[in-house]
Amino acid sequence: MKELLLYMARNLVDNPDAVTVTETEGEGGAAVLELRVAPEDMGKLIGRQGRIAKEIRTIIKSVAQRTGKKVSVEIVD
Secondary structure (H helix, E strand, O other), X not given: OHHHHHHHHHHHOOOHHHOEXXXXXXXXXXXXXXXXOOHHHHHHHHOHHHXXXXXXXXXXXXXXXXXXXXXEEXXXX
């Protein structure tokens, strides 16, 4: 899932080399994927009214459910 998130984010931004994803363990054993992008690309990743960010989270959660895992995505400044 980390690779999928990295792939989606790199294709949305102007500076794909600045995209990083770190995986940590959250509450209850759920994985937390922290997504970082260049400051000038933050708007492209979030989208109008957060639509793109919401869809990214939806895709990652649906893939995680198929594998029986719990994953959340956090977009970090």
